[in-house]
Amino acid sequence: MTPKAERHVLQFCHGYDGPFLDCARQYASLFAGRGYRVTTVFLTGAPSPAVAAGCGSDEVEFLGFSSRQVRGLKLGAIAALRKVAARRDYAFCIAHRFKPIYVALLATGLPVIGVHHAFGDYQRQGRRLFAKLFRRRLALLGVSSAVRDDLRRCLPGWPGERIETLYNRIDVAARREALLPPGEARAALGLGAGDWVVANVGRLHPDKDQATLLQGFALALPRLPASACLVLLGEGRLLGKLRAQAEQLGIAGQVRFTGQVPQAARYFGAFDAFALSSDHEPFGMVLLEAMAAGVPLVATACGGAREVVEGVGELFPLGDAPALAEALVRLAGLSEAERAACAAAMAERLRARFSDAAVAEAFWALPMVSEWVAR
Template identity: 60%
Template sequence: MTESEQPPGQSQQWILQFCHGYDGPFLDCARQYAVLFKGTAYKVCTVYLTGAPSEKVVRGSASDEVLFLDYSSRDVRGLKLRAIRDIRRIAATRSFTACIAHRFKPVYVALLGTNLPVIGVHHAFGDYQRRSRQLFANYFRKRLALLGVSNAVRDDIRACLPSWPSERIETLYNRIDIEAVQAEQVSREVARDYLGLPQDAWVVGNVGRLHPDKDQATLIRGFALALPDLPAGSLLAIMGKGRLEASLKSLAVELGVAERVRFLGQISSGRNYFKAFDVFALTSDHEPFGMVLLEAMAASVPVICSECGGGAEVVQGTGELFPFAQPAALAHSLRALLPRAGDQLLVARRLRECFSDQAARERFWVLGWIAS
């Protein structure tokens, strides 16, 4: 039913979702927030600040309407006056109740370009460390509420905005469509064949940019320390690309494990192949959340994570945690997971109760920031 077809006196209510772009995990972030309104009186219009129009993105956004402003990153530097005019024009086309804006630039543009209440969703640490951003947020605090994707991100924002009431800075975890993700994940045999991994090897998996933040150096060192106690022929498989590839390969040579470490490169739809791993290890420095942990858990793969940031919140109670940048502790965790597969019923329950679309929907409406 279109807005013009609504019964008299029942105008359609809309939510404006404003995203910086749809690269990497951010397309699914748009989907996550659009489905919060499934089965409600609201329709969702999702606007992408950067990125060319794409039918794939339209389908993946799970929204009633998708618009592309098609700016480049260079275009939205500075005051972003054109973007402000564009979002003001869009806001005038519908009866919008509120705006959900992902990351700081869309929050900035939405507040200056509309009179709507804005819910800012923050996916990283440090978004409000700058004094100018603190002043900006304080100026608009009457119609701004903030969400962190983990308690760690939430607490970082609260520390930057100490005068704000805590109930205006809350957590809404990232999540996955569990059934959809599991339906796309191929079997262990098919995944290993696709990735070129031996069917009979014990494989430690890792997915992420080859970047200092992901600390794959600790991963390689910990694997090398544990290797004598792991099954013969064990492998470490790292999925991803980045500027540290050469130095990480050199480290593997230096430690004498080059033949045991496989650099798989960038794999399209990598989460579909997580069943290739016997263990999944994330060694990041202060990970804001760690979506790959949820995808590994959905594949019934035991997980290990560094004990910092939002990743520790995901793994707590269902996997192994180790102190960040401690190879010996990581090696201990690898040995500890070797003889057991983990409690999959416990993992499935945690996914469902904490990191599913339904769990997020229930949590979001309890906040009361938008009238149900």
């Protein structure tokens, strides 16, 4: 019997900064054991052996453009990707974010599954017209149902099966293996062994709304353990304002600003609670990292965060500091048995909805995949 010939998938990413290297790994993993070979192409960023090894692909190409070079019509990028696409008989392309979707559609004649990681990508009329022009070979995925619904609002008239949800996911075993022991993590962050630690990880930016987090922590503080502190891991343009706010609230002594911490997920064992106060987070990978570490969660009840946390953590209305305070007090009052039950519920949520295996099953069940990929 003649073995079935391997097929090829082209994955096109804007770059590998921040979480996008792991996004490349996530999508490459969808094809493991399926008879496909994955070529991942990075539009921007210098060639890197570590990146090539970390994205889980059979082949990796670095086009090496700067952000400035891919403004405007992006003719150079289109020509470069066309050369890559000509080397293999690719079945289809997965492109992350609008710019790679644009380039992939113009450089190739392939069906393109465009993955959107943010809100508002089709608010501009020009982008809506572009998507309509290529609608016959374009399907879209949102990293949460909140992002999917935003895409559907911006592109009315598109069939629902052409705009679907595929969640981000996490390699739980690898994340747990990478965790530092709690004592070591606390020492590295300058935290005391007996501190009760609420943590936030992210840019100090209006979108992350750490101002509400500071207000909520201040309101909760009289009912939290005497050793309670709030630690913010990240840097950004609001650092000065947030420091001043902590002073005004009288909690400067209980708030720690660590700055940017490389591989911050390794330190989650240091935390007693994790709080995400973001304004309409598209998904919230940091929530999955906290769940993998077994850290009880509180997050805003909007954007993709609701889909991650609802049923296994606390939710509060966006910008509602008193409601956030009440949630922190409830987390502080959890018994050891309740914390263990919370950790078990989060582990099950990760397995059932946000693991590589669960998302791979969801991907291969999508109508767009049945139409374009599995034929």
